[in-house]
Amino acid sequence: xxxxxxxxxxxxxxxxxxxxxxxxxxxxxxxxxxxxxxxxxxxxxxxxxxxxxxxxxxxxxxxxxxxxxxxxxxxxxxxxxxxxxxxxxxxxxxxxxxxxxxxxxxxxxxxxxxxxxxxxxxxxxxxxxxxxxxxxxxxxxxxxxxxxxxxxxxxxxxxxxxxxxxxxxxxxxxxxxxxxxxxxxxxxxxxxxxxxxxxxxxxxxxxxxxxxxxxxxxxxxxxxxxxxxxxxxxxxxxxxxxxxxxxxxxxxxxxxxxxxxxxxxxxxxxxxxxxxxxxxxxxxxxxxxxxxxxxxxxxxxxxxxxxxxxxxxxxxxxxxxxxxxxxxxxxxxxxxxxxxxxxxxxxxxxxxxxxxxxxxxxxxxxx
Amino acid sequence: xxxxxxxxxxxxxxxxxxxxxxxxxxxxxxxxxxxxxxxxxxxxxxxxxxxxxxxxxxxxxxxxxxxxxxxxxxxxxxxxxxxxxxxxxxxxxxxxxxxxxxxxxxxxxxxxxxxxxxxxxxxxxxxxxxxxxxxxxxxxxxxxxxxxxxxxxxxxxxxxxxxxxxxxxxxxxxxxxxxxxxxxxxxxxxxxxxxxxxxxxxxxxxxxxxxxxxxxxxxxxxxxxxxxxxxxxxxxxxxxxxxxxxxxxxxxxxxxxxxxxxxxxxxxxxxxxxxxxxxxxxxxxxxxxxxxxxxxxxxxxxxxxxxxxxxx
Numbered sequence: 001x002x003x004x005x006x007x008x009x010x011x012x013x014x015x016x017x018x019x020x021x022x023x024x025x026x027x028x029x030x031x032x033x034x035x036x037x038x039x040x041x042x043x044x045x046x047x048x049x050x051x052x053x054x055x056x057x058x059x060x061x062x063x064x065x066x067x068x069x070x071x072x073x074x075x076x077x078x079x080x081x082x083x084x085x086x087x088x089x090x091x092x093x094x095x096x097x098x099x100x101x102x103x104x105x106x107x108x109x110x111x112x113x114x115x116x117x118x119x120x121x122x123x124x125x126x127x128x129x130x131x132x133x134x135x136x137x138x139x140x141x142x143x144x145x146x147x148x149x150x151x152x153x154x155x156x157x158x159x160x161x162x163x164x165x166x167x168x169x170x171x172x173x174x175x176x177x178x179x180x181x182x183x184x185x186x187x188x189x190x191x192x193x194x195x196x197x198x199x200x201x202x203x204x205x206x207x208x209x210x211x212x213x214x215x216x217x218x219x220x221x222x223x224x225x226x227x228x229x230x231x232x233x234x235x236x237x238x239x240x241x242x243x244x245x246x247x248x249x250x251x252x253x254x255x256x257x258x259x260x261x262x263x264x265x266x267x268x269x270x271x272x273x274x275x276x277x278x279x280x281x282x283x284x285x286x287x288x289x290x291x292x293x294x295x296x297x298x299x300x301x302x303x304x305x306x307x308x309x310x311x312x313x314x315x316x317x318x319x320x321x322x323x324x325x326x327x328x329x330x331x332x333x334x335x336x337x338x339x340x341x342x343x344x345x346x347x348x349x350x351x352x353x354x355x356x357x358x359x360x361x362x363x364x365x366x367x
Numbered sequence: 368x369x370x371x372x373x374x375x376x377x378x379x380x381x382x383x384x385x386x387x388x389x390x391x392x393x394x395x396x397x398x399x400x401x402x403x404x405x406x407x408x409x410x411x412x413x414x415x416x417x418x419x420x421x422x423x424x425x426x427x428x429x430x431x432x433x434x435x436x437x438x439x440x441x442x443x444x445x446x447x448x449x450x451x452x453x454x455x456x457x458x459x460x461x462x463x464x465x466x467x468x469x470x471x472x473x474x475x476x477x478x479x480x481x482x483x484x485x486x487x488x489x490x491x492x493x494x495x496x497x498x499x500x501x502x503x504x505x506x507x508x509x510x511x512x513x514x515x516x517x518x519x520x521x522x523x524x525x526x527x528x529x530x531x532x533x534x535x536x537x538x539x540x541x542x543x544x545x546x547x548x549x550x551x552x553x554x555x556x557x558x559x560x561x562x563x564x565x566x567x568x569x570x571x572x573x574x575x576x577x578x579x580x581x582x583x584x585x586x587x588x589x590x591x592x593x594x595x596x597x598x599x600x601x602x603x604x605x606x607x608x609x610x611x612x613x614x615x616x617x618x619x620x621x622x623x624x625x626x627x628x629x630x631x632x633x634x635x636x637x638x639x640x641x642x643x644x645x646x647x648x649x650x651x652x653x654x655x656x657x658x659x660x661x662x663x664x665x666x667x668x669x670x671x672x673x674x675x676x677x678x679x
Contacts, residue, residue: 005447005451005537005538006450006492006537006538006539006542010451010452024570028567028569037635037636038628038632040572040573040635041629041631041635042625043577044573044580044628044631045584045627047573048577048581048584049584051581052581052584052585052620053617053620055407055410055588056588056616056617057403057406057407057613059403059609059613061606065403065406073617077621089573089574092574095545096557097418097549097578098417098418099542099545099549102541103443103444103545104447104448171454173526174505174526175507175529176499176505176530177454178534179534180504180527180530180531181504204610204614205610205617208611208613208618209618211614212614212615212617213621213622216622217619220625
């Protein structure tokens with residue numbers, strides 16, 4: 001998956017360079033915030049590990065060997081931001097010092113293997129692992145699925161980067177200037193081996209290493225998951241967070257709210273004056289007060305939740321929820337600012353997310 | 368490399384022989400059968416070999432070795448972009464010949480240089496580009512018909528062959544330029560030069576530390592795999608057991624690396640590290656640097672102008 005120089009147009013590299021700069025900057029900020037001054041040695045060793053893990057030959061059943069990228073493993077162990085920097089640096093060392101992968105193509109390679117791979121893998125892993133205990137098998141298979149998805153996402157991105165070249169950059173007579181394969185050729189050519197072999201190798205290595213660490217070196221698993229329960233028994237003992245319950249309930253309510261569209265009739269007391277069934281309420285005319293104030297505010301953004309079609313109704317609902325979330329978020333931010341002093345101090349004292357003791361190699365017993 | 372300079376070479380000759388272009392990640396398409404243990408061991412020693420031979424060559428007196436690393440890095444990036452923009456095959460071939468001249472002027476063995484660049488071009492680029500010379504991928508004027516499809520002759524097309532030639536020459540020239548930079552610059556100076564193209568000091572510090580500990584981790588891998596090899600009789604067992612061993616050794620390696628990062632951090636704190644890095648080395652520009660910059664810029668502009676006139 002290491003793209004050498006010469007396959008991509010310099011314009012492609014330029015686009016990726018510009019988009020990678022803020023990503024690297026943000027990664028450095030995120031990592032620094034969590035691990036403080038420790039981040040230089042942590043990322044340096046992470047990068048060296050990333051380089052070395054690409055050299056591990058993994059035996060596969062047909063008798064040959066393949067190798068893993070390791071981006072998913074590092075994302076799970078150190079977090080996706082740290083993985084982004086560690087894998088980027090490993091790729092830079094390969095390109096600059098060992099001539100593996102292009103120098104101009106470095107930002108593209110970094111995007112595929114250091115951003116897309118770890119973030120997709122980590123996202124899938126967190127989604128599937130949920131609240132499972134650190135030593136549970138669910139963590140292992142979630143990591144395997146995540147690694148498989150991440151590697152194939154990176155391979156697909158590589159195929160697309162190759163595949164758009166002949167359409168974008170060619171001579172007048174149709175001679176392609178860079179990679180000559182179109183999307184319809186580059187995508188199957190890249191995806192077939194990655195879906196069938198490389199993805200499985202990445203998944204097997206990631207799962208194998210996690211299984212080993214669950215057995216032999218649990219403190220290392222804690223680096224990126226300091227507050228996760230260690231055993232299933234501990235998960236069951238932990239009280240459920242009220243914030244979490246609230247958020248889940250709100251989410252479910254938001255999802256089922258369109259059910260109201262199915263209900264016949266209207267809600268009592270919400271009719272517009274002209275729709276009122278006056279005879280039912282023994283009235284001869286619309287009350288003057290109601291008549292007077294009903295059009296008091298006529299500047300609604302989406303009057304009547306759109307023109308009545310279900311789609312507009314749903315869109316109005318989403319806009320409404322987003323507006324409420326923004327207002328609530330602003331209120332929380334304001335309250336934090338007002339109460340700032342003590343909260344800020346507490347953050348600096350106890351907020352360094354990673355507080356694992358130095359890991360003693362081979363100690364074996366979980367902390 | 369000649370034997371006359373053997374005294375200035377700290378790396379033993381036997382270590383520098385064997386395969387020249389070794390992709391440390393093994394992703395250049397060679398999937399020969401063999402023991403994963405032996406392959407990992409030879410991969411690890413290959414990286415070491417390549418790093419040591421680079422340091423040896425960088426210590427020799429040559430044209431590119433004398434240049435300021437900042438100038439070298441910036442001009443290399445400029446030349447890489449120029450090569451990437453060229454659309455004419457003769458000009459690309461000319462640029463490749465220039466890299467050979469530069470290699471010779473920098474006291475590099477030209478055969479070694481050619482071998483190092485071309486060893487993996489036929490394997491990787493050649494195989495990748497080959498199908499694109501056929502009319503099924505690159506339609507156009509068929510020069511060598513191989514079969515017919517609905518009455519239309521199909522085979523190698525002029526456009527396909529031209530495109531393959533463009534890519535292979537461009538890849539070769541680009542790799543040659545990077546190899547020239549890598550082989551003629553000691554890595555510490557290359558690292559310092561990264562600062563000059565705007566890489567933040569923190570990143571340079573991390574890259575430098577990563578490169579340094581890379582060899583320590585490789586050494587650990589070498590120990591683990593040599594021990595494994597020493598206690599394995601016969602072929603190497605089934606692949607599932609092999610994968611378990613690979614996973615366990617990678618896990619052990621991660622544990623060691625993390626413990627090491629903690630210890631390095633404590634050592635840094637003990638020496639007064641506050642989270643800020645400073646560099647000591649000061650570069651001074653000399654006349655040769657200015658001359659080189661002018662030559663490189665003029666060459667790049669001339670190539671691009673000629674390309675405008677020729678290609679299209």
